[in-house]
Amino acid sequence: MSLRQHGLTWLSAIAFGLFSGLAQAALPAFDAIVDAASPSVVNISATAKSRPAQIASGDDIQELLRRFYGLEAQPQQPRTRQSFGSGFIISSDGYVLTNNHVIDQADKVTVRLSDRREVEAKVIGTDPRTDIALIKIAATDLPAVKIGDPSKLRVGEWVLAIGSPFGFDYSATAGIVSAKSRALPSEAYVPFIQTDVAINPGNSGGPLFNAAGEVVGINSQIYSRSGGFMGLSFAIPVDVAMEVVGQLRDKGKVSRGYLGVAIQEVTKDLADAYGLAKPAGALISSVEPESPAARAGLKAGDVVTEFDGKPITLSAELPQAIGRAKVGSVYSLGIFRDRKAQQLKVAIEPLPEEETAAGGAKGTTPDLSRLGLRLRDLQEAEKTQLKIAGGVLVVQVADGSGAEAGLAVGDVITQIGSTPVNNGREFVAAVRKLSAGQTVPLTVARRGNSLILALRLEPQDSAR
Template structure:
């Protein structure tokens, strides 16, 4: 007969075993998904001819992309570079190769990948799962979303199933198939870490963040949900070491397919454009504009002649929603506007001087390249405000025209005081203070003298043509 201690130990063992079995039962099974999806995942390699001037007279190669690396890393890469074949006539010729992934979206051979995988390529080779290689034709690229559409010749090719990226949930299992470091059809899995992420260099892609292991060579490959549907294109990683660190970013398929459809139909991509410069609304700005909580996109600049200007948007407006979709972070606005067709109508819910307003704006087409505003320079009539600790001068007529301003003052000198503490510099242009437009130096001095104490005050500043709102408090 078991003792009480033995019986308790046996019971504990059964409970622990049950927990292990339950935990194992809860883990997803990927084998069937991989078997069905892998045939449609391809390896992509490119060849690019490097101009002969890159080769030096003694046959050594300069590597511009390595110039910023520490000496030990440069020496490693240069030591391991393949020998350069000598061309007829004594010159040298080089070919660069890149390696990435992609996937087939139609049985007649359309392939999606990243733009950076095939950028500047003279030849694109697609290797299928049966090891056959086909030369691909570039249908079109969209650098803004980092999507490229290729076409290979074939019939009844294996294809992936396309899913809806908007249905993804944070915490959901996802899986990637690609060619990291050239290892074809490598499979890695993880979960969705976040949705709608904005990266500094990408304003029009609401990235899916995952902790799926992504490395060089995975770029352009598919991200699957557990139903075996592609929900994203693996595009970027955040790293300090050059390798995987648990932060991977994928382009949502809703964005990628919209780009692919436009590239197939028109060879280029058109995006909606509002014509504003926006910034985040933090706690202090929310208080200064009379908002209950930080939310929305603060309009720091309205471009002359743009859709926003024609629709009545003004500097200082806080955009809270577009077509009923809330703007929680300022980065949500470019994502929503970019998906709208040029010429379509949009309803904006804004806060202006503490009151809610609705505006109808006709969306424009995003220009190919933005125009930089002119820099400020020139003399003026000097005024000063000891309250903020700055000396300002009025803008000349030429400066107002160059900056597209009706008024404003430029900081000539920053003294000890609040201005120095909040980082203002000589050359900054102040156009609004405490939600009031500054047309002259006299107005600036009057408004500055009446600023409230111990309450967040906003100031609109142009620095090198870029406008933003900053906040500060004047102590008792």
């Protein structure tokens, strides 16, 4: 080997060594965070007895069986369902934060602490819209997490999750922030933190930490075609969760702002058509009569560019901002109309369905959270493809009345009883007009076919 070759080999070795040292120095060590934070993380198990639908004596199916086959439909025996998840302690006096879907419909919630103690928890309140649940255990001097500021997170920053995937307690996984303020079709009010941290069943409700050991999010969902982790996980920002916690602690429920508009994304072509400098904002496609938007003077065709002085870049940011706005307060609204920027004032009112629920007697109206469904309105292209005038698309089915009725992801609900359903608001209104405890026929479009399912409407539980 020549002297020149020896020199190149020597230089290459030095360069590789320097690169390896820099790479190792750039990689964080999470052991200190795991040691400090693990005692604040808990395992949660929720047990529920399913409530099988009872077929009324006057029901068409019951009558058919009796007349033609001499049979009587037998009621199903109740089954016990158990779900597992994670959570974390937010105060030393026993308040624990987790996901609503972890404890939804549970008759008993048990919290297992890091010292292996098991304590039954009381449900303080839940908010299905943000998938947040606040529970409390009878214990003192508990190690609480440090709450961080998700707004300071940067894409590419390291984050760490601790939870119980598949029941493997106190598993730690790490990754980076992949995106911020991510909007998901089924969640209009949450600007999700997207990460590539490995999240699996059992991680739900567990904390997401930044490199300083502060909680910045609650691990809530994954995107998967297989049912397992595929590199896309979503966490609820902890500031959103803590706003919900404050209301659940004080009132046991969440009041959310309401504007009364339908919106769509501003594309480049629409931006050109409306004279906008760039495709940004939320385009108002319709305004509900007698709504806060109508009273403020908003019109179809307006483009909302600001709310409360903060820019609206993506259309999904508007419902997130309205949902978090203080009910009863007046806010500034920046709009673009007739190729000119304008300012309006809007008084935020409570979301109508929440107002109705708060005014009704417990146990007399159906509990929508017990359906276990996440729905969204059909887009115009989907209506054309399916050849239907309207309906609501089922995007997620959890344990609940919807699953027991046989609903599946991709189903389109077009009618409840004899009432047609064209969108999500009509679905909610139709369900709330029915009596709790009854079973109603549900007309569904599935893969080009129409079928009818029997949906039992569970009553609200006064204990919650």
